[in-house]
Amino acid sequence: MTTTDHLADPTATTLLRFATAGSVDDGKSTLVGRLLHDSKSVLSDQLEAVTRVSQGRGQDAPDLALLTDGLRAEREQGITIDVAYRYFATPLRRFILADTPGHVQYTRNMVTGASTAELTVILVDARNGVVEQTRRHAAIAALLRVPHVVLAVNKMDLVGYEERVFARIAEEFTAYARELGVPEVTAIPISALVGDNVVEASATMDWYGGPTVLEHLETVPVSHDLAHCHARLPVQYVIRPGTPEHRDYRGYAGQIAAGTFRVGEPVTVLPSGRTSTISGIDLLGTPVDVAWTPQSVTVLLDDDLDISRGDLIVPSEDAPATTQDVEATVCHVADQPLTEGQRVLLKHTTRTVKAIVKEIPSRLTLDDLSQHPRPGRLVANDIGRVKVRTAEPLALDSYEDSRRTGSFLLIDPADGTTLAAGMAGDAFSAEHTPVAASDDDGWDF
Incomplete structure (x- = not known):
């Protein structure tokens, strides 16, 4: 089809x-x-x-x-x-x-x-x-x-x-x-x-x-207007069969998070920013000209780019900006608190990077929608604003624009516990003040 x-x-x-x-x-x-x-x-x-x-x-x-x-x-x-x-x-x-x-x-x-x-x-x-x-x-x-x-x-x-x-x-x-x-x-x-x-x-x-x-x-209307979605394909796996009949095959497999992709469409790979053109799309082993969310597909490109799990393929004319400074609303779901200066992992689509919680500016009081400023930490069931610095750039959409690519998880790197579910807002532009770790373990960024 x-x-x-x-x-x-x-x-x-x-x-x-x-x-x-x-x-x-x-x-x-x-x-x-x-x-x-x-x-x-x-x-x-x-x-x-x-x-x-x-x-x-x-x-x-x-x-x-x-x-x-x-x-x-x-x-x-x-x-x-x-x-x-x-x-x-x-x-x-x-x-x-x-x-x-x-x-x-x-x-x-x-x-x-x-x-x-x-x-x-x-x-x-x-x-x-x-x-x-x-x-x-x-x-x-x-x-x-x-x-x-x-x-x-x-x-x-x-x-x-x-x-x-x-x-x-x-x-x-x-x-x-x-x-x-x-x-x-x-x-x-x-x-x-x-x-x-x-x-x-x-x-x-x-x-x-x-x-x-x-x-x-x-x-009730269910919105699946693919023509107006921000097309996003998080790469889950790079396919290289290596067999003689598929010696030159290199496909980038994943589930389309939003929107539609078409053969011949110029695309950009994030966070690297490299560009290419879609030369083919395989759906369940069958070549197709177009694919849309939530189909799982393999995309082939004209150029041999360095792409790996966690990269994001997007239309070149609709590429989001990348950032290492993330400001977002989070719902804290773990029994252990989330504190300023805490080292975490941030998982966005198929990409997981190291991060540090720089600041917790406020906590939302759901009873009257008031903001409690600078709470210092969030505990189970709290909803608040956080500022996070990541070790590598991320391509997050605003949660208001995309609930799939505008959301992320904060994870405890020690045991893999999910700490908080995040909804990205606009990346803040304030001058970054590094939060230094006490030892040289790769968390100083």
Whole structure:
């Protein structure tokens, strides 16, 4: 196939990644279980197992929350601790969902679940309204640039299905989300336990004329406009067969992170800045004229360049600047703190380089969106700004422009623990003051 015409095929199903979030006991797992159950996406043996566990607890009906609470510890405590991923499909769309925990101390898990999501469902208990954790989850969705947010006002059956209760909560949340810059909020009144407005429209809320949760998930636009993406190919492996019939073959293999590449297109290899032209693209062993994200391909170039794992192939007319000074927002996910002067590894796409945390200018208070200046360190679940100096130049896009090539990880070089997930902003231009290590171990840069 040499064109992207198939992308306009109305019969082709699309993929939607979405995450659920909310305070403890708001009914996230029950909502997801209801989605799976009512959309006929649950296998009979799974439902039987849930029914047995529910009966063992003395419950008359199956507890649908157990369909997502997959860990034994979670089941015993009756809460969701880890991110539970589930996969299901309807005739209109395929779905990957992440059911994230509601506890404040597991805010980092929501960052994990929502980092690749195109939609976030934030649940609110209709009896409690918008609470601090609701505002936290809205702030994280805005920070991670999740394009679509659904406010699911749950447990409407416990407030008499009152329209005024729903309207008050929807108005308060929408106003707060607008302050955060959330581009779109869709509010839906539901009862996950009963099934109102989850898959089937509610017969008791005739005052609501909008879509059910599943209808919205099936029809919300999923942006895959490849023509306007920044094309990026991180090199994962250099292929040189060495056989007589492929003596001159040199291919650069990897998964296209964004955009489209075409044979004959001038490209630049970063961070070296060397240029060439694409002479061929192999997809699953077959030559093609064009390839796009998220395909895994092998690219051949006209020139014999020194390219290795971690290099980035980009269109020459759309090459990002390289920098060793990175300023970014990070979510700290490790139990050990991140401190100024700390030596770390920075992993960006397939490239990993040594780095030093120069400064932690601020920490974000999610409750009121205020900035706590110069905290000195970040601990688990903290979100803050960092300035990092890398040993080698990196080609980072702004996270606002590309969630794939604008993100990175900070890693403990001692044991490989992931310390923080980063979202790159503009590289700062302040004069660099070196942070020197105490011994000559290659970390002075």
